[in-house]
Amino acid sequence: MGDKTKTLTFKELKKQANDIRVSIIKMVEAAGSGHPGGSLGLADIFTALYFDVMNCDPKNPDWGERDILLLSNGHCVPVQYATMAHAGFFDTKELITLRKHKSRLQGHPERHALPGLENTSGPLGCGLSQACGMALAMRMNKQTNRYIYVVMGDGELDEGNVWEAAMLAPKYNLNNIIGIVDRNNIQIDGPTENIMPLGDLKQKWEAFGWNAVDIDGNNIEAVISAIDMAKAVKEKPTVLIARTTPGKGVSFMENDYHWHGVAPNADQAKVALDDLHELGAKIESEHE
Amino acid sequence: MSDLHLVDMGNELAKEPTRKGFGRGLLKAGQIDENVVAACADLTGSTCMDSFAKEFPERFVQVGVAEQNLVTVGSGLAAQGKTPFVSSYAAFSPGRNWEQIRTTICLNNQPVNVVGSHAGISVGPDGATHQMLEDIALMRVLPNMVVVVPCDGPEAERATLALAKDDRPSYLRLAREASPIITTDKTPFEIGKAYVFSEGTDLTIISTGTMTAQAMIASEQLYKQGVEVEVVHVPTIKPLDKETILKSVRKTKKVITIEEGQVAGGLAGAVAELLAENYPAPMKRLGVHDRFGESGTPAELLEDFGLTAHHIKLAVHEFISQK
Numbered sequence: 001m002g003d004k005t006k007t008l009t010f011k012e013l014k015k016q017a018n019d020i021r022v023s024i025i026k027m028v029e030a031a032g033s034g035h036p037g038g039s040l041g042l043a044d045i046f047t048a049l050y051f052d053v054m055n056c057d058p059k060n061p062d063w064g065e066r067d068i069l070l071l072s073n074g075h076c077v078p079v080q081y082a083t084m085a086h087a088g089f090f091d092t093k094e095l096i097t098l099r100k101h102k103s104r105l106q107g108h109p110e111r112h113a114l115p116g117l118e119n120t121s122g123p124l125g126c127g128l129s130q131a132c133g134m135a136l137a138m139r140m141n142k143q144t145n146r147y148i149y150v151v152m153g154d155g156e157l158d159e160g161n162v163w164e165a166a167m168l169a170p171k172y173n174l175n176n177i178i179g180i181v182d183r184n185n186i187q188i189d190g191p192t193e194n195i196m197p198l199g200d201l202k203q204k205w206e207a208f209g210w211n212a213v214d215i216d217g218n219n220i221e222a223v224i225s226a227i228d229m230a231k232a233v234k235e236k237p238t239v240l241i242a243r244t245t246p247g248k249g250v251s252f253m254e255n256d257y258h259w260h261g262v263a264p265n266a267d268q269a270k271v272a273l274d275d276l277h278e279l280g281a282k283i284e285s286e287h288e
Numbered sequence: 289m290s291d292l293h294l295v296d297m298g299n300e301l302a303k304e305p306t307r308k309g310f311g312r313g314l315l316k317a318g319q320i321d322e323n324v325v326a327a328c329a330d331l332t333g334s335t336c337m338d339s340f341a342k343e344f345p346e347r348f349v350q351v352g353v354a355e356q357n358l359v360t361v362g363s364g365l366a367a368q369g370k371t372p373f374v375s376s377y378a379a380f381s382p383g384r385n386w387e388q389i390r391t392t393i394c395l396n397n398q399p400v401n402v403v404g405s406h407a408g409i410s411v412g413p414d415g416a417t418h419q420m421l422e423d424i425a426l427m428r429v430l431p432n433m434v435v436v437v438p439c440d441g442p443e444a445e446r447a448t449l450a451l452a453k454d455d456r457p458s459y460l461r462l463a464r465e466a467s468p469i470i471t472t473d474k475t476p477f478e479i480g481k482a483y484v485f486s487e488g489t490d491l492t493i494i495s496t497g498t499m500t501a502q503a504m505i506a507s508e509q510l511y512k513q514g515v516e517v518e519v520v521h522v523p524t525i526k527p528l529d530k531e532t533i534l535k536s537v538r539k540t541k542k543v544i545t546i547e548e549g550q551v552a553g554g555l556a557g558a559v560a561e562l563l564a565e566n567y568p569a570p571m572k573r574l575g576v577h578d579r580f581g582e583s584g585t586p587a588e589l590l591e592d593f594g595l596t597a598h599h600i601k602l603a604v605h606e607f608i609s610q611k
Contacts, residue, residue, distance in 0.1 A: 111396050119367065120396040123387055126360045130392060133364020133372075136349055140325065141368065161388070164357035172349075 008051055011286055013220045016086060017047040018280045021249045022273060023082035023095050029269035031099040034107070037259040038153060039079040041184045041218070041244035046083040048223040049149055058088035061116035067146055068118050068134060072127020073153035073182065074108040075261065080117075081105050089116045125159025127152060128179060132165050135174040144176075147231070151180045155187030158196045163208070169237045170209030178230050179210070179239035182217065184246040186257035205239045217242025250275050292483060293474035297508045301468035306498065307405045309441030310462055311336025313448025314373055318344050324452050325365055327351055327374045329358045335375035335405040335462075355381040359402060360388045366398035371452055378404025378420035378461060386426055393457045394430045401451050402427075403460045408548035409576070409593055410465040410498070410586040419581035425553025427459040428526045434458040434479060435526040437547075437555075439500035440469045443523060446477040454479055463548070465586045467498035468505070482529035484536065488516035490608055491542040494533060496522045496555045499546040499574075499595060506600035517604055528558050534567055543571040544603055548595055551575040572607055574600065 008016065020043045028034040050056070054067040071080050078098060085092040090104075097103035104114040108122030119130055131150045138146055156162065169177055181201060185192050192198055205212035211233045215226045223242065230238035246260070247253025250272040253264075264272055295301065317324045318340050327349040328337050341348040349365075351357050355376050362374040374381070381404055382389055393400045407420045428435045434456050438444035444462060451458050476483070485500065486507045495503040500521045507517050520536050522529065537543055543563065547555040556573035563569050576593060590596050 119363075120391055123391045125356070126363075126388060126392050129357045129360030129388075130364035130367065132357075133361040133366070134368045135364075136361070137325075137365045137368030137370045140347060140370070161356040161360065164351070164354035165360070167354075168351055168357060168361065 010221050011283065013047055013051055014283050015280065016051055017043045017220065018249065018276060018283055020047060020079065020082045020086055022276050023086070023092065024078045025250070025264065025269050025272045025276065027082065027095045027098040028078055028263045029266065030096040031263060033099060033263050034078055035075040035261045036078070036263065037186065037246040037253060037257070038073065038076040038182060038184060040248045040250060040253065041246045042076055042079045042151065042182055043248065044218045044220045045151065045180060045223055045242060045244070046079050048220045048227070050083045050087045052224050053227050054149065058084070058116070061089060065143070065146060068148045070119050070121070070127040070131055070148065070150045071109060072121055072150055073124060073156045074121030076153070077109045080109065084116055124153070124156040125161035128162055128165035128169070131177050132168050132174055135169070135177050136172060138176065146176060148177050149180060150177060151182060153187070154181055154183045154185065154192050154198060154201070155195070157181065157198055157201070166205065166208045166210070173236060175234050175237050177237045178227060179237070181239060181241050182244055183241050184244045186246050186260055188260050190257055201241045205241070209236060211236050211238040212241060213238065214241045214243070217244035218248055249279055292476065292485065293472045294485060295470050295472060297470070297504055301470065301501070303466035303468055304441035305463055305466045306438050306441055306444040307336045307462040307464065309438065309444030310403065310448050310460065311339055313445035314340045315343060316445070317449050317452035318347065321371065321452060323369060323371050325349070325370045325372050327358055327361055327365070327372060329353055329355050329376040329381065331376055331405070334377070335403060337375055356385045356388050359385050359400065360392050362400040363392035363396060363398045366400050371399060371401070373401045373403055375403035375405060377418060378407035378423045379418050382423055382426055382459060383420055390430055394432045397432050397457065399455045399457060401458045401460060403462065405462040406464040407461045408463055408497070409581040409589040410463055410548060412465065412586045412589065413583050415583040416580040421549045421576050421581065422553070423459070423461060424525055424547070424549050424555065425557065428553070428558060432457050433526060434524065435461070436479065436524050437461040437497040438523055439497060439521055440467060440471055442469060442471045442473060443475065443477055447523065450477060450479050461497065463498050468501040470501045470504055477523065480524050480527045480529060482520050482522045482524070482532040484518060484532065485521045486517070486519040488518040489540060490516050491544065491604055492518045492520055492536045492540040493544050493546065493600065494520045494522055494555065494559055495546045496525060497548055499548055502595065502597045503546060503600055505597035506604065509597065510601060510604055515604060515608065522555060525555055525558055528562060530562055530566070533559065533562060537563060537567055537569050541569055542607055543569055544574060544600070544607060545571065546574040546595065546600060549576055551577060572603055574603060
């Protein structure tokens with residue numbers, strides 16, 4: 001059955017997100033490669049999804065009525081693995097096998113490798129199309145209460161495939177799709193606006209027929225509240241343009257595009273973990 | 289081969305495009321199984337999905353001119369328990385969207401049936417851009433992928449029904465132009481099986497798609513000239529029926545392959561790989577040799593590219609006269 005008993009306070013959720021960031025640093029350091037920047041930036045959104053928003057059951061990942069999360073920018077999968085492990089899909093001890101030979105935690109997500117993953121991704125631009133197919137199938141199957149969350153990178157929006165899907169979802173009013181664009185303004189080669197200007201994303205998505213909402217993607221309360229409001233919009237699908245800080249929580253990684261796809265060495269990881277432990281203590285001392 | 293229930297080659301052969309057989313098969317598959325669904329990229333009539341779309345509008349998805357989206361939507365449909373057939377022209381799907389097919393269908397292992405119509409040079413006047421010749425090569429290198437090229441309308445119908453029951457990703461290659469009907473509703477079809485359509489001892493012709501009819505016509509005429517060729521029809525290029533092919537080549541020791549596409553990586557490539565490892569034999573490859581198509585009538589183009597029964601006969605005579 002679905003886990004409907006998610007009752008963590010916002011303070012507990014913030015603590016959870018910080019623990020997930022600690023895991024991300026440890027696993028990417030152990031792997032010696034991977035993508036820490038976007039993963040750290042997405043930790044609050046993933047915490048909101050797995051620990052509050054989504055109707056899913058870590059002990060029964062194939063449950064037929066579950067909500068679905070598609071990570072379209074598959075390179076950020078460390079945040080998904082870490083969040084799934086903390087949510088109880090598998091033991092957190094397995095996280096350090098990331099990217100290792102024979103590990104279930106492949107460098108980019110593979111559906112068959114790990115229960116709970118809904119798709120295989122990495123090559124960019126495909127998640128929203130897959131969500132459209134799933135939403136259409138759910139409609140044919142008369143399933144009306146299932147939501148599909150699609151996390152996309154902002155650099156990923158350079159892909160034409162995304163906009164093919166962006167046209168399709170409003171055409172069929174696939175209003176159980178909730179897109180989340182990780183607007184962190186970086187991609188591999190540099191700032192998004194230098195590499196390929198995205199401009200006003202809210203306007204762009206609105207022009208394609210979407211309910212587009214700008215939010216602070218590092219504010220768990222804002223993420224949860226925006227998703228609640230998105231569910232109330234029935235006449236079109238919703239996309240959240242979630243502003244996030246890449247490298248969030250680690251002082252030397254924040255907003256530096258060089259950390260998009262580079263793992264910290266042991267010394268850098270130690271500094272990163274010190275930063276995160278300090279943040280964790282700060283969260284502990286906060287009042288509810 | 290009486291158990292194959294083939295059309296008597298002595299009669300005038302009726303003609304039909306393989307895409308028409310697909311259209312019938314899709315409609316029947318849809319009537320049998322409500323999980324069979326279809327999507328198209330603005331070519332519903334051309335790819336013969338229209339009767340399915342009319343009977344099952346709620347199970348038909350029109351994605352517009354967007355082939356990347358077409359196959360990736362297919363992946364999503366399959367992920368939620370559907371058996372999708374997604375169609376366009378082969379030049380665009382799988383021509384344009386190979387990576388989406390690789391990642392979201394094959395690696396993701398979703399049972400999406402990619403249907404590429406208007407393959408081969410017999411597309412005719414549209415010219416090289418629309419004459420897909422590389423699709424077999426593109427699809428057969430993908431792990432998990434099944435590649436099916438039916439020889440006529442009735443076989444295309446049976447292949448479609450078989451694919452609808454199969455839980456693997458597949459590519460179904462279809463032709464625009466009407467071609468001779470050589471099989472009947474009783475002719476067997478099983479994914480992964482090759483069939484000896486005509487028995488002989490002098491040489492083996494291994495053919496796929498509409499070229500099998502040309503091979504059969506050639507075989508009939510060669511028989512009258514005292515040459516007995518064996519025609520092995522290979523509707524499934526992947527997985528290849530190694531046993532049937534090797535058995536025939538061990539008997540005849542000479543091979544001609546024929547296909548309406550690039551020989552590089554195509555049926556010829558698959559057969560050459562098989563023989564090189566298991567039973568090296570002299571081989572001649574009929575098909576397209578490293579060139580693009582061009583405008584013309586289908587008949588003019590097939591003549592120009594040497595893909596007629598007449599050309600097969602010439603090749604056989606030349607081959608068997610070599611010592």
